[in-house]
Amino acid sequence: MQIFGVDIGGSGIKGAPVDLERGDLADERYKVLTPHPATPDAVADGVRQVVDHFGWTGPVGATFPGVVTGGSTIRTAANVDKNWIGVDARALLGERLGGLPVTVLNDADAAGVAEMRFGAGRDRRGTVIMLTFGTGIGSAVFVDGALVPNTELGHLELNGHDAEKRASSKVKDDQDLSWEQWARRVTKYLAHVEMLFSPELFIIGGGVSRKSHKFLPLIEGITAEIVPAELQNNAGIVGAAMRAAQG
Known part of the structure; x- marks a missing residue:
């Protein structure tokens, strides 16, 4: 089974389809530079660029470098534009990706979940x-x-x-x-x-x-x-x- 993952960081936005049985990328990841200022619209455009690179049309998981509550609402934005605070990231990214189902979580939480399942925390x-x-x-x-x-x-x-x-x-x-x-x-x-x-x-x-x-x-x-x-x-x-x- 493959699902697309996007990692939004302060310096880069990178993503790839993921083989969830192996816990590894199914294709070489694609990366674009995080825009500056990293406003919601500009970052959403970067995410769309990464997803479109693969012609992906299924569910997308996205990380965010800050607190994410309820799987959608951004509460902090230390390393991106402060206009992210209060944004419904799931709705914004879903709209920008043409209605694809999107899930959003904190970036370090995402990395930790992966390491606990497939990596050093197994x-x-x-x-x-x-x-x-x-x-x-x-x-x-x-x-x-x-x-x-x-x-x-x-x-x-x-x-x-x-x-x-x-x-x-x-x-x-x-x-x-x-x-x-x-x-x-x-x-x-x-x-x-x-x-x-x-x-x-x-x-x-x-x-x-x-x-x-x-x-x-x-x-x-x-x-x-x-x-x-x-x-x-x-x-x-x-x-x-x-x-x-x-x-």
Whole structure:
């Protein structure tokens, strides 16, 4: 069975059909740059471009980098245009895609759902926290496999700032931090999250997960097990398709 997944991020909008039996992309993903400003209409046009690239005519699952309530309503928009707040994203995207059925969920929640089913969180019980490091820091919290949605732990305070303003991979690039410098910031962030939630496992995702060997060995003093996401930066696409398959 194949369902289409779209991952809307602060820097890119990427998508592909997903083979839900294998938990992997059924075709090479297609990506367009996130428009700036990332207004609802402009982003919806980008989503349509990605879906149209494949000539897709079935259900579509889409992620969003912020809080999504009721499977449709956007409540926060830290890394896209603030005009998203209050928008019915399911209706907007469905209209832009010519009436295709659309399901919307938080981007990190989507990535976490995929990792818990097909990746590093498979068969893991207890508290598992997926953290995605990209334009911001997304989070997905699971207790015995059940998702606690919209946790947004990237906005915890770290040294007087939103954590994602100190430890996202975008900050690493913008400030030209070495892997060692960035790993120290990530360590402080993980220690704070661990103090609050005492997870058994951290799964580290986002685009930077491809280079986990460069920074995970530098993180010390964390009790929880820390592993890279197995689906890497495709986890959001897979998780979006999984949610769309549920209707």
